Amino acid sequence: MSLTPNPRVLYAKVPGPGPLVAGEHLVYESTPTIDLDAPLNGGFLTKTLLLSPEPFMRERLRDPSIFTYSTPMVVGQPVVGFGLVQVLRSEKEGVKAGDYMYGFTPWEHYTVQPYVDARFDFAGANYPPYTFDMDTLVLQPVPDPQGTFRWVHFASVLGTPGLSAYVGLESVAPDMKAGQTIYVSSGASGVGSMVVQLCKNRGLRVIASASSDSKVEYIRSLGADVAFNYTTCCVAATLAEHGPLDYYWDNVCGKQLEAAIQNMALNGLIITCGAMSEYNLAPEECYGVKNLSLIFKRRLRIQGFIMSDALPELLPRFMAEVPALLAQGKIKSQEQLYVGLDKGIEAFLSLYDGSSKAKPVVVVDEAYACM
């Protein structure tokens, strides 16, 4: 038996509200090892190629006695999230060495799948019925792009962020019409940048915002008609100038949601996809939205969704449509690469401290940075 190094990002300590601390809540460990020839018990062995830090992961790092929509991660085990892996060995029917797969996987170099120790034991738990067992987002086969697009897109536009944008627009707002106006908050994020582009492709007038001037430039390069830095502009006044809004794509909740509601057109639709502004806050610290009476006054609809609900139905369409748009240059995707799993924590925290410049991707296997 020979042991191979298997570095990982450990979920070391349950955080309270507030920013995560590297080295305390999340710890990079270089010393673990794995026997790559160990029995697979009917599963398969994967090598991690890319990992995708995503905002929703923050809420899974919590005291398991706090109920929310997602199951928590398991303290003392590696962080788990969306990633791209390659199969090294398999005892499972339909899965063979060399296959590429995308889905939930632990933040470590090698994993015997399905992962067991990092999986939250949901079955016997007394959780509310609306709880989503995130560990069911198991690995699915994905095609080798063979040079038509870059591998790293699987952790951005062709991964959860792109899928969230696509699924949200297709399932919640299929009737969008050219010439209508949408506002997209967090417009430079993985999800937001895809929403901006899909809406431009549909002929909409797109207003989008981000937290820095360079991100605003990026949004402009994606075709947004109006782009602004929400940290230096008054959101409500800017939307009043360029509105009213037929649609608002909400990635952040709180103050921006209030400003958007204030500027919605009659019969407007708000698609709520995330709450970036709140993941680090205790419930009582969240911003209180005061203008909800406008929902009936303007006959608004607010619709929440999570990507996985409509995925089985929409994934085939997404895979038929979006890689082609990428190849034709009709959709662009910008990633900020963090090469090496030892950069994983920095990449994850960049989502919250404003330091991310584009969708962060952790490149675990260096070869996939440039291909």
Place this chain on the structure above:
Amino acid sequence: MSLTPNPRVLYAKVPGPGPLVAGEHLVYESTPTIDLDAPLNGGFLTKTLLLSPEPFMRERLRDPSIFTYSTPMVVGQPVVGFGLVQVLRSEKEGVKAGDYMYGFTPWEHYTVQPYVDARFDFAGANYPPYTFDMDTLVLQPVPDPQGTFRWVHFASVLGTPGLSAYVGLESVAPDMKAGQTIYVSSGASGVGSMVVQLCKNRGLRVIASASSDSKVEYIRSLGADVAFNYTTCCVAATLAEHGPLDYYWDNVCGKQLEAAIQNMALNGLIITCGAMSEYNLAPEECYGVKNLSLIFKRRLRIQGFIMSDALPELLPRFMAEVPALLAQGKIKSQEQLYVGLDKGIEAFLSLYDGSSKAKPVVVVDEAYACM
């Protein structure tokens, strides 16, 4: 020319936020007169029988430079709202003496229709496109019930409140299923009491609340499975005990909306119909709702509506269905009668100061109190 007394309730002074003051903002005047033989200029003369004080009217009493969804009332003119009238004389085709009509009418004994002076001049105004010109809710013919139900129902279950409940349920929540759970705030109000009963008729489990123990008793008598006094119970805890909620019918906004959101089931639907808790408040004084991230986490839908939007389509079904349910005793309606227009202001203010015991109706023509 002989003059007939024509008492009225005058909108005397534009209020700010806060409770309306009788004798200051609203003034009962007994001295105006009308010549009942005056020319009608192609219109028709009506006698007011019943008037329906309704929560939405508060917001129309405002500085016209404040934009909201409705046009304002005209200061120096009578209050305008829904009412039942009878035609005395007519020069208008299709309208004849003796006809009963329901719709917007000034709070006075006699009116030459269409009313002109009390109509807000909206045409030339620079109002936002979502503004609804309320004075377009003109009088429509209604049938003489001929003893099958009481006339006063036209100002409650067969008027705007009942119509709002019916239109909201039919247009926003047509897929309700027996056994599902709904929470109705302001359950003893005109709208709320109708929602409770229509939902019971559809086989739903109904939770409802009101502001006094006697109203809670009334809600129970309508068939609600759980009824509670929200001024003495914790709403969130009560809903947690009896939820989760598949539906919430929101008449009040603010704190109760927050408590309901906290207790919604996955894919739940919130129908927003009004904002009773806020009509007397300045925007910055309204309660801030902090848990809106649950909209995406539980994939909720929040849908606002106003009754008039779907009225043309649904009024015929309503008139075919609801009077029959009333006659069969499958729907009950309790009104608190204020006999005499001089009681009009007291009736209106009872909506806001908690003194209303049931849907207030101003009986202008005494004969219609008992028929």
